[in-house]
Amino acid sequence: MAKIGVLGAGGFGIALSVMCNKMGHRVTMWSAFPAEITAIIRDGQNLQLLPKVKIPKEIGLTTEIADVQGSDLIILAVPSFAIRETARKLAPYVSQGALVSTVAKGLEAKSYKRLSQVIAEELPGCQTVVISGPSHAEEVARGVPTTVVAAAQNRAAAEAVQDLLMNPTLRIYVNDDVAGVEYGGALKNVIALAAGVCDGLKLGDNSKAALMTRGITEIARLGVAMGASFETFGGLSGVGDLIVTCTSMHSRNRRAGIFIGQGNTARQALEKVGMTVEGYLATKTAYELSREVGVEMPIVEECYQVLYQDKSPKKAISDLMGRPRRHESESIWLQSK
Template sequence: MAKIAVYGAGSWGTALAVSMGKAGHEVALVGRKLSEMDLMEQRRENRPYLPGVVLPPTVRPTGDAGVLEEAEMLVLSVPSHSVRETAQKIRAYLQPGTIVVNTAKGLEEGSHKRLSQVLTEELPHHPIVVLSGPSHAEEVGKDMPTTVVVASQNSQAAEAVQDMLMTPKFRVYTNPDTIGVELGGAFKNIIALCAGFADGLGFGDNTKAALMTRGIAEITRLGAAMGGNPLTFAGLAGVGDLIVTCTSRHSRNHRAGVALGEGKPLEQVLKEVGMVVEGVRTTRVAYELSRQYEISMPITEQAYQVLFQGADPRAAVSALMMRGKKHEIEEVALIAMGQGSYQENGPDGHGE
């Protein structure tokens, strides 16, 4: 069986380590703080992030990054804003050709680059694979059936990761559309925040269904403009991840949105959640990208107004509901009338 290293001992890194360890792989779970990793080794449990999940004997918690030298595959499980810095920190340890699997779902602020692009810049001698899909750590750690998708420009690397991650309870698909897989995984967090806003305001299932449906429409518009395959957004990294993140009690983005909808300030909400809420940073990046590509993203725009401009969530909902009349499937309607193509997205080329 393979020697695998997981860098990042939060809930998701730990859950993946447990899953691969149960499959018989030798897994080094690498964390930043030596004292915390020593305690995890003694207790055989990551109590702060994944309580109740026992680490199998094949998983070795450690604070020593030197173990990365032995890894055939490295799973990088750090927040999106830490990916570049982490890659710079660990690249000296990696053997040439070691496959690097990124699990963070976000985009780099400032550059607007996808995380696989960041990793390719920092780790040019390593195949980069992206892992995404509907997969809460709390459920993977407890062996609940889960399906995910891996994507890479290197098909052999993607298939190798598929082989190493696949278990009877953890099914892995491959997809050649790295752009779509990454963007779907990143942008769905924005819609999950908005679903939380709605719940915090006391709205019902109708509202959430509308947000999710129209949310995937605007995600697909921007994703396609950026080079993603529209069909990818109908798959695990798109609709699948959107459903689980908008509806689950495990979702940090949804929890944060609920608190914001109840009127709590953003700074307090982030402190109370206690873990990274990727949707907050991603909202800013997606809003900037929508303006760059001239793609209408009304839900994202309202989320941006609430998060960064002090807008009231209830007023944001009213702004969405009172917009001008539209076709539901604008691209199809335009093609039927002989006026456009998918990429044009709307009468003015901007979608909704």
């Protein structure tokens, strides 16, 4: 039995807390919002973010981040934009060599840094492990068989997380390619939003399959340019996460895209979903980063124009289909440029 601290009382924070409690771990779940903790205590669940998932009374609920001090593992389960602020709040309460993981999927705006890099800046000396893969909170909380990746520069740290969290319903592989795991997790949200647009437009299976396939190609292209391994994008944190996010109604990114495909503006779609849509934020960051490093990402570029410049989704699709002909092989195409 271990002491687990979970920072964030949203869907995935709750799912992990419930899972760890079932494993016999002592769990403390923190929220920055007193009203959120009050509502969970009153209702026994988070009615907005993860309804019908009962939170056992054995799980400690707190708004004092100091209460996770001394945990064997601290999991950051807050949205990507809140990672730096949360890590900064945590800093006074973690010791040298502490095991810290993140399940957030995104890149920091403006700096374009991966979240593990952000955590390392705020928590120097800690062992940071990235957990990623096809893992909807709704299914993890219900004990649906799920498989993810734990990635760290120090393999022993990833294996420690594997030992602490792996159970009959959650299988964890370790991976040394932290960059690849993070770029896959962050950028698939862009493609998932675009997949929702396809569904909203009722384009059919052919279009969506093409989008997903060419989408993972773009993700890998940028990831490799940033130092990641191409192989990683064919794994759980790449194509695996892409599939589940592009096809499931659990996906906020896909749901937002569906609203846009049905004629709503991006702002209206975000309001209808009513929760953080990571793909909206990731689109702008990926677009800016790709231009900065000189990597061609036509799907990301069209998504950016639809989301931030009010381009018609139908015109975006037409422009993608009308691009100059080229070879499918990345190596042959890159050599010909």
